[in-house]
Amino acid sequence: MAAKITGILTPHLVPLDERGEIHEAELRRYVDWLIARGVHGLYPNGSTGEFIRFTPAERRLIVRIVCEQAAGRVPVLAGAAEANVRETVAACEAYAGYGARAVAIVSPFYYRLSPESVYSYFHEIARQSPIDVTLYNIPMFASPIDVPTICRLAEHERVVGIKDSSGDLAFMMRMIAAIRPMRPEFSFLTGWEAVLVPMLLVGADGGTHATSGVVPELTRLMYDLTLGGDFEQAVRLQYRLLELFDAMLYSADFPEGFRAAVELRGFVLGRSRQPLSPTQQVHRDKLQGLLRCILADFGYVEPPAEGCPPRQPRPEAQRVATITSEVLAALRQRGVV
Amino acid sequence: MAAKITGILTPHLVPLDERGEIHEAELRRYVDWLIARGVHGLYPNGSTGEFIRFTPAERRLIVRIVCEQAAGRVPVLAGAAEANVRETVAACEAYAGYGARAVAIVSPFYYRLSPESVYSYFHEIARQSPIDVTLYNIPMFASPIDVPTICRLAEHERVVGIKDSSGDLAFMMRMIAAIRPMRPEFSFLTGWEAVLVPMLLVGADGGTHATSGVVPELTRLMYDLTLGGDFEQAVRLQYRLLELFDAMLYSADFPEGFRAAVELRGFVLGRSRQPLSPTQQVHRDKLQGLLRCILADFGYVEPPAEGCPPRQPRPEAQRVATITSEVLAALRQRGVV
Amino acid sequence: MAAKITGILTPHLVPLDERGEIHEAELRRYVDWLIARGVHGLYPNGSTGEFIRFTPAERRLIVRIVCEQAAGRVPVLAGAAEANVRETVAACEAYAGYGARAVAIVSPFYYRLSPESVYSYFHEIARQSPIDVTLYNIPMFASPIDVPTICRLAEHERVVGIKDSSGDLAFMMRMIAAIRPMRPEFSFLTGWEAVLVPMLLVGADGGTHATSGVVPELTRLMYDLTLGGDFEQAVRLQYRLLELFDAMLYSADFPEGFRAAVELRGFVLGRSRQPLSPTQQVHRDKLQGLLRCILADFGYVEPPAEGCPPRQPRPEAQRVATITSEVLAALRQRGVV
Amino acid sequence: MAAKITGILTPHLVPLDERGEIHEAELRRYVDWLIARGVHGLYPNGSTGEFIRFTPAERRLIVRIVCEQAAGRVPVLAGAAEANVRETVAACEAYAGYGARAVAIVSPFYYRLSPESVYSYFHEIARQSPIDVTLYNIPMFASPIDVPTICRLAEHERVVGIKDSSGDLAFMMRMIAAIRPMRPEFSFLTGWEAVLVPMLLVGADGGTHATSGVVPELTRLMYDLTLGGDFEQAVRLQYRLLELFDAMLYSADFPEGFRAAVELRGFVLGRSRQPLSPTQQVHRDKLQGLLRCILADFGYVEPPAEGCPPRQPRPEAQRVATITSEVLAALRQRGVV
Secondary structure: OOOOOOEEEEOOOOOEOOOOOEOHHHHHHHHHHHHHOOOOEEOOOOOOOOHHHOOHHHHHHHHHHHHHHHOOOOOEEEEOOOOOHHHHHHHHHHHHHHOOOEEEEEOOEOOOOOHHHHHHHHHHHHHHOOOOEEEEEOOOOEOOOOHHHHHHHOOOOOEEEEEEOOOOHHHHHHHHHHHOOOOOOOEEEEOOHHHHHHHHHOOOOEEOOHHHHOOHHHHHHHHHHHHOOOHHHHHHHHHHHHHHHHHHHHOOOOOHHHHHHHHHOOOOOOOOOOOOOHHHHHHHHHHHHHHHHHHHHHOOOOOOOOOOOOOOOOHHHHHHHHHHHHHHHHHHHHHHO | OOOOOOEEEEOOOOOEOOOOOEOHHHHHHHHHHHHHOOOOEEOOOOOOOOHHHOOHHHHHHHHHHHHHHHOOOOOEEEEOOOOOHHHHHHHHHHHHHHOOOEEEEEOOEOOOOOHHHHHHHHHHHHHHOOOOEEEEEOOOOEOOOOHHHHHHHOOOOOEEEEEEOOOOHHHHHHHHHHHOOOOOOOEEEEOOHHHHHHHHHOOOOEEOOHHHHOOHHHHHHHHHHHHOOOHHHHHHHHHHHHHHHHHHHHOOOOOHHHHHHHHHOOOOOOOOOOOOOHHHHHHHHHHHHHHHHHHHHHOOOOOOOOOOOOOOOOHHHHHHHHHHHHHHHHHHHHHHO | OOOOOOEEEEOOOOOEOOOOOEOHHHHHHHHHHHHHOOOOEEOOOOOOOOHHHOOHHHHHHHHHHHHHHHOOOOOEEEEOOOOOHHHHHHHHHHHHHHOOOEEEEEOOEOOOOOHHHHHHHHHHHHHHOOOOEEEEEOOOOEOOOOHHHHHHHOOOOOEEEEEEOOOOHHHHHHHHHHHOOOOOOOEEEEOOHHHHHHHHHOOOOEEOOHHHHOOHHHHHHHHHHHHOOOHHHHHHHHHHHHHHHHHHHHOOOOOHHHHHHHHHOOOOOOOOOOOOOHHHHHHHHHHHHHHHHHHHHHOOOOOOOOOOOOOOOOHHHHHHHHHHHHHHHHHHHHHHO | OOOOOOEEEEOOOOOEOOOOOEOHHHHHHHHHHHHHOOOOEEOOOOOOOOHHHOOHHHHHHHHHHHHHHHOOOOOEEEEOOOOOHHHHHHHHHHHHHHOOOEEEEEOOEOOOOOHHHHHHHHHHHHHHOOOOEEEEEOOOOEOOOOHHHHHHHOOOOOEEEEEEOOOOHHHHHHHHHHHOOOOOOOEEEEOOHHHHHHHHHOOOOEEOOHHHHOOHHHHHHHHHHHHOOOHHHHHHHHHHHHHHHHHHHHOOOOOHHHHHHHHHOOOOOOOOOOOOOHHHHHHHHHHHHHHHHHHHHHOOOOOOOOOOOOOOOOHHHHHHHHHHHHHHHHHHHHHHO
16 A cells, blocks of 8 residues: 655746746746655646646646656656546546656645535546545635544545545544544645644644745754644744745735745746736736745845844734634634534 | 733523522533633633623623632633623723633624724724733624734734634634734633644643633643644544534534533533524433543443444535535635735 | 505604703704604614614604604604614514514614524514514625525514615525515515615515615605606616715715715704714815715705816716626626536 | 617527437427517526527527527517637627627626626627627626726717616616716616516516516516506515526526426426436426416416415525625625725
8 A cells, every 4th residue: 555645745836937838947946846845746737736727738748747857756746637527537547657646636626616516527537547536625615524524534444534624623533533543544734724733732733834935944844843743933924924925925916925936946937828907917917025034034135235123923914814703703603503 | 920821711601590590500500610620710600601691791690600619729711791882891990800811802793793803803902901801702702803803902912812723723823823923922822722732832822712611620631732733642632522512512502402411410501591492492301411422431421221322424424514614715816816 | 454665764863962861852853854854653762763873762752753754654664673682673563662663673784693593583573573674684784695595484464574785686586586576575675775676576565775875865766756657767866866975985984985975955953873983074164065965966955165076987986886887797607606 | 779678588498309409390489489578688608598508509509590490570689699709700600690780798707806807708708799799797607897897988979788687676776877867878788586576666677587587578568567557466476476486596506496487387498407316306307396386476387286285474585685685785885895
């Protein structure tokens, strides 16, 4: 049986060249850099990787390049969702051929499907896939996968894990409580790095999150500290990561803030396929200045020549957190119905 | 300066007699029992205490009884929200006279007010109150209090803490990051016991949650283990508490599941002022059977004579968690706008 | 059998004097003014009337004054929700004694209760009330009342109608389709004046909405035009009312925008019991300037001496509408689950 | 200048053959049938048409077939959204070549983008498209398009209309109020047929909705009656359509209920590319039985041999409506913030 998927797996951005095409050389260089800085695996065609903005042929090319470049040094978890079951299974076959460790299939999106439909979809793929499958639960973008559905799908040997980007710690615990007793090798990965350390504390096996493409050293260190039992230091870093994460996530449409940060680490990512208005370009430049200061505090980049002003909690981000909390809470209660 | 408010403070139910009136003797007995089992404080007139279903005069009586019975053994955090600022300040004055350590004021409810209005409301109360004030953020029931607003209110010396029932770990971290540097004695209490241990891990000062009125020994133990650094054992108990919590919260309208559980600990709580239909009464009896089994596993009560069937993750509760996660996520993203 | 409740019933604000007490003389003058301008009924202790910011004794006083002053000229629909069933029934008895036509009971608030609990609550009240009861569904503030629950409650003769403030036209149609065949005299009143004319088109019996306390002539005219079949003119006025409504609702916390508008009609309402910050006071003054211009276009007030600038659709209000639509839609789909 | 787009345009399903491929002959037959029954236009690659479950090449084939078969008898509004701006513009060019009247571009989905990003996206497409563009706002599935953004986009001559599937009547009025004065030929189409007649009453130019693919005669008749001023009869039909619509929408994941209904009209649509579980197949058969009875009442199909039981309002659908209303309302208020 293949090894359990654990650790930090990076859902990475894809560099584009001046014509807007995949910049293969830079992608290979980025893969090497990530591996050198300690990530445990790579995750092409994730949400961070803007899989939906590429064509089916481009998605295949991305996975092929990443598998080739990783060359067995770290496992590749390849995003394989296509237009329907048949197309998705074809991608699974291709990625198996490229040497991916497993595929990650995001729950059906656009339509918001019922749990029964989500089950049917994954069941059919698991039945036909020649490669291990991990479920990808990202309810902010796709149909949610609930615990009973995960339990049913975990009956397939082919289904070997789940990436959950909900950020709900109690949900993670409910999944683990329900599935780990019968499938100890089933992998639970969190996609919400704002609470990575607490997630590991309650038993998650690792994280696959955009921030690890920006500061791979940091998230790897947080992982190692937590597994080593040094919670005090791990929590201290969690607070610092939170500041960086909030800045990248809440100051631009995802994943533009992360693109701006990866550029600071020395990569040419090109312009997003989602066009930026002049106003947005101005905001992006300003955000990049802030990110430079945050990253400079870690020592990852040089601070700007003019120095950095003292930083303060940013009200906009806080307000977002409020609305989120409020509705989370409202739904908790409504769910009681 | 008065001591920082820390530890487990119990927002307790109020026993009613056969006529539906406050059952003073049983309330006093319950207070003694809670203190004997290790809670660090009491919190009358909270959401668990159904403050909204009592008259203003009854709310005063409840606080008076609890303060008298606590008799300085543990501090009392008295819920003091009334119809408007003037009435609330009058309650603050009364509770100061009864010997409460501080009051807890829930954010304005029914109307959902803007942050500026929430600020104005608390500002006016803090200005006039003769007793320390803690904010109570419970966005599922009342206007949310966001981090910038908490920062502004923390400029009042009278405001000494916040109880947050959102359950959002990152929100707790954002509050702590923003306020602790300038107000180290400011108290952060979580009202979402499903994640009590992780909350303490990231720096919360304690918890004030309904479950501590059911199993005060357990939540006290979890608190002590976490502060003592025994995370492994603390997390193990957190999983067990989660099962109990989900059963109490998601199987009946709040706080009826908690009332059913406290009865099992040997208290006569009487019938809720919110009437139960015959169907609901049947569900309640069934729930109480399940709760008896869960509590028996802890050794807190005798198991039923007929024994307990094996327990399984309950799909309804899981589905609620799903919807919650989904909307949480949707709002995270929407907030980005 | 008492007559069906139809037409425009005004949930009015309560004038306060300089000490913050109920300003009885001004309230009586306001009642007379509303009746003279054609409203079909009065609705004290509604959401607009800030019932929650008054004490139980004050709520009784308000209803007594309004019933006395109406003196049978128009029916009074008295908001009677109190802390629990017993207190609410006591209020029903008092209001019957004052001569109210019926009471209006808002669904349980603070806690969000399940349909079964909402049913139990209203069932118990309907069983004990000596006066006709109308249900009040305002899901933005209180536990929702769904169609199956309304059907069950409509089996009580005492329950004679529903005020719905959801603004969902299809929901109104579903209620009417389910209940009118068996209870033709049951009254359906909309509380969402933004779509008053379409609501009347599909069969609603009338409206009870805050705007009728500001421009009673206008909403009465819209009602008369619609019933008279002059949809073209009615829709034209609906567009003009929408501008006024959006300005009052989305530029201040409810009901402050409506208070600012009623003042322009010549009434001294006093300062809200919800304090305004200096910033909010500035915004309120600016809003009142805009409202003066809108009301001047109708000829209800004099335009400001300096004239009015051209008005444009206001982005903030539009953005609110967007978020609303989005979540409405998201829930539609989620509900499919 | 090309004529304004008005009337009923059908976003139709795509028949599949036994191998799951596009069934060209049946699609052509369906197109003829729809035109013969009075629809004013066709809308391939809409949400009903499951555009997302086809490959880019298949989407082109569908539009080519429909344009060919329509052969100028009615205009074709072709869904042209692809993976990014470049791919979308390429589709626009192709569809212009096929003879489409205009393209319809759904707002960016998967990611929930900010208004500024939504603007940038459509702005770039409008700038490059060789064919008229209509915006497609379906906030339940895609990033919302708010009124200020629509206003900005309406400055492009190429942008000639919007399809709105929010179902919010006040939102429709706000759009019309903001844009019609400057762009009288701009087309406003509603995608929420539950309130088609009220939408037309307030000035919408037509509807493009799934139900017109099931009962084209009915929605055409409702359109004609409303424009002819016979609101009484139009509303009566609106109530009957609502029953059909609720059954199709709330008893299966969209658009499976519509597929089941179109089959009853005599078309072989094949099995959905979204697999159905055995449980779902049973529910679908039961739903189809109900739909047969509803359609038989209209005289569109034969009733089942065993006859039809009396129909009642269905609680599930009602409950969905409740949740929807509740959150709609909650957001209205939250938006005020």
